[in-house]
Amino acid sequence: MTPDYALLARQLEALFDSRDWLTNSAQTCAFIMQEVPELNWAGFYLQREPELLSLGPFQGKPACNPIPFTKGVCGAAARTQQTQRIDDVHAVADHIACDVASRSELVVPIMTRDRLWGVLDLDSPRHARFDTTDQAGIEDLVAVFMASTDLD
Template sequence: MSTKSDFYNSLTAQAVALCEGEPNRLAKLANLSALLNLALDDINWVGFYLREQDSLVLGPFQGKPACMRLPLGKGVCSAAVTTGTIQRVANVHEFSGHIACDGASNSEIVLPLSDGEHVWGVLDIDSPSFDRFDEQDEAGLRLWLAAVSPLL
């Protein structure tokens, strides 16, 4: 039986292969959201929000229709942007200022996308289960993002 580490290593290799040779960021983000949606179990939304001045605008995603614009200063995605750190939330209903785009989402992990100087967007993954994302998921997604970011 493979481990979560093996799973994320394989997922990272697939993501890198999808991105290599394609110059268009939007096309790569679209395929990456599709890959994550197919590979991750127990999620109900995965996608990207892209920074535009004082808000995050909906980018490529998989799932139900979502909030199209999130203001910076409120919510889990905003916290990832303003702190530049991964936000792993076991129960979104207990997160001060949480923006509920889908009431079925109960936990969330958000990873900031950075060019090294500025956070230009986030990867947002939601689950209908409480405490869906553990330390191994966070570590695996951190490595996934580290491998994919230079290609975006």
């Protein structure tokens, strides 16, 4: 069942009572993990050094850290600054397997003032979990996060 992403966007916006990036990123990944079915990981990777993503707030099993832009689905999203929607992560040659139960992945880059701030990474144990509706809905949730958060 596809979530009502318009409703989720309004609920996420109402959840924010601060513009602090740490608070809002923690709330965002907890909210997504709670409200979007069939996920086994939801979290942020932040660009704190050139060409490298560092683990930020997340929900799920312990995660891989750091992730170079040259590796995996998160690295591809950071490198291309384009959302990556992968039906079968095991078919991706340089996939980084933090949790072997993950089968599909959706990674949305977060841009501020023409620079990469980080990415939102969602993993699912179900093959082909994410469709175009999920991609648009999660991109909308990222837009709510960005509009409600000081990313400097």
